[in-house]
Amino acid sequence: MISGSIHWNWQLDGWIVVAGMLCAIASSLLGNFLVLRRMSMLGDAISHAVLPGLAAAFMISGARNSMPMFLGAVIVGVLTAFFTEWIRGVGRVDEGASMGVVFTSLFALGLVMIVQAADYVDLDPGCVLYGAIEMTPLDTVWISGFEIPRAVAVLSVVVLINAAFVILFFKELKLSSFDPALATTTGFNARFLHYLLMVLVAITAVASFESVGNILVVAMFVVPPATAYMLTDRLTPMILISLVLAMLSAILGHLSALVVPGWFGLKSTTTAGMMAVVAGLFLTVAVFFSPRHGVLVKRIRRKFLSISILADDIVALLYRVDERQPGVTLNEGRMKALLFSDSLSLRVVLSWLQRRGQITRNENGYTLTDPGRLRASGLVRSHRLWEQYLVSLAGVDSDRIHDKAEQLEHFTDQLMRDRLNQATNLPTIDPHGSPIPKE
């Protein structure tokens, strides 16, 4: 498909994808810790704030040379993190606000500097801010006989540094991300680690956005780690998942930048933007369908729970009615009124219970079968034991125990019932005077 429908050139597109992947890996490695430390906006803040660093480096060195500008940007990036932390601590302003104050001020300062310098030379903020990933294959360096794009070389180094940092300080990072106070009490300097992380974030951000554009690095700092956070509760899988997603976003992003515009009769679009969009799509999928934390999955699970509780309520109701007036049956309408249920779920649950053989239907209504009676007696026994327990041991008024017992009965198994039975001295009737069914 690749070679068939679109124009794919390994020399160009291959390098673009590699650069994108390297940027994505470098960013999401650190991004995991930013997300956990609630500093997701730092990437965005730094990418705006480095402007005065670039301008100053330019003014001092007098040329659009790469190295001084890189250094200037990294220094200001670190200063951004430092000022943010300082204002947050000293001024007791919350993280977001102090970040906002710092990066807008620095950006404004940079803008003024650039405009001042504009008299002497052309330094367009747009050019400074957005490196373009599409241009990476054109700017190459020779390393040990191979001609590779400069962005790829730079980003490879950044990836190595970040990976070394995460592997070496994994335990410390984990501890200080989840519980900085505990980290400090165990004897290593959480603050030092924090600033080390900030330095690396600044380096990664600057290296990435001057080579592949800022939107990509800002997105990769946040989106793949956030997606991974939706999918797992453990740190190591989270990092691994975020790396895989980051790489996939880079590959699919470039592909869709070439393919998707074709559907609308256009030629191609911004690769970095599409990589961010693909990462965003992954996040959307994870938000809805994550096996444990997904919105949709949680909703479905809740629906199943409410159905199983309705089934419990139906058999328990039939049991109680039979207990009071043996031989009386309940029809659907009466049941609906007693259980405050909507007719659709009631009908679904009733037919399901019939199929399971727990209730039968005759012309007057529904009655319990023997298996159904067994289930119901267990439930009613749980309910009444809980009521007895709440009155005799928890000291709750007898007119307030019903609702509580009604909730607890659905989650009480036989083991729990036996223990309740022991705890309440083997009662035979509940506080309301109804007999407690035997096991």
Next chain:
Amino acid sequence: MSDSSPVSGIHARNLPVNGVGIRTAAICLATVVVSFFVGDVCAAAGHVVSGNAAIGEPWHVAALVKTLLLNWLPMQDMESVFLLRDYNTRVVVIATSLLGCAAGLVGTFTLLRKRALMGDALSHATLPGIALAFILATVMGGNGKSLPILLLGASVSGLIGVGVILLLRNATRLKEDTALGAVLSVFFGAGMSLLGATQEMQQGHAAGLEAFIYGKTASMGMSDAVLIAGVSLLCTVVCLSLIKELKLLCFDEGFAGSRGFPVVWLDLVLMTVVVVICIVGLQAVGLILMIALLVIPAAAARFWTERMFSMVVISALLGALGGMFGAAISAVAANLPSGATIVLVCSLFFLLSLVFGSSRGLLVRMRRRWKLNRSVDRQHLLRAIYELFEANPAQRLAVSDTGTGSVTMVDLISKRSWSRKRLDRSIRRAEGDELVVRSDLNVRFTRAGRVEAERLTREHRLWELYLITYADIAPSKVDRDADAIEHVLRPEVVSELEGLLAERGATVPPSPHSFGKEALSTESETLK
């Protein structure tokens, strides 16, 4: 504090009100502004105000500032800007002031809701809407760059962005900042892609669309100014009419919900106001300036007050002043982009507030800490002297009889881990307060000092007893813990402590009104 209405409940949780500080701040700012104008009017009238004008004249400071500035700025321009003579400047200054005022006001709520960067995320989230609006309008044969269409697109996509942020925050385990970051980057990425695709479109060209989100303050026209004024007014009215509800929302969302306020709707209203003001501002003054106006004045106002309403007023004032001065300065000086200048003026306000803020400023807090340290030192001194008397019956008798017994400096120094210098200093201060008298190397109480020392020792011991009885702390360790807390015990807490200890049957150390034998023997028993 017995009043249980929701509003006073919030007041009760705030720290003491600092009305004086706010008023002082407002007066200071007003003075600066007025004196600036007075100075200008005088200069314009030909009264040359030189730097050596008599001290005490109202425009003395302003004149000084002016002489400094005049070396740099052309006089004619200054006059025309600050007297708003020039039509274009007048429009820009008034519009940015109004925008700053409204943004400062709205920003207060977003700041207190810990969503200061909402403006950031949201302004980036408008890009796909702008691009889509342009594409749709162009494809359907209209003018892709007509302002209302682009604004509509921006608003819709900004609102969708806010909706997604709220959804991520409320329905998933992702935190606020992650939601903001994700929406910002993905929406902006989508916008970039759409713009990238439009570059090869047959009809219309997208050039200049990006300038839309950067804005150009200086070229603001009358229609822009009218739009800004109208929207600012609308936002102000909405926020002020809902101020009680928004206050509840900011301080205690759960409580607001339990009082029956439609929390989600209020949140949506607040966010819609942010969207509207952001988009109007974006178009007129640019992205970074808009973010700054939403964050900086509110963050600066936080240093001046602990009260919501004052904070709203101060923040709006700072925003307006920032807009005004920033726009004016950039109109006068060459090569200062107006948006950046406004941000820098606001940052200057922020720095000043950070240092001089009357409620949370650095200076005020340093002074507070210094006073506390002083009082802690004094209390340590008094208690140390008291305990020395207590340990030495001969001296104790001397005190109880005549009040003239004294302790030596040598004893005092070994009593605590304090340096000679620090001890000397606190003794000198206590002498100034007429609590102790020093003669050579001996120190003795005055009557007032003795009463104070008795009270302090009693509080210290009450707290020790409390720790032993209630907190199960080993008796050998309580002294240090009690030491840390005794200085901040208020009278109500002391009487509560007494009540608690009496309940548990612990012997409360009697107030050592005299150094009589009975009192001390009971104490030493309890403390064993």
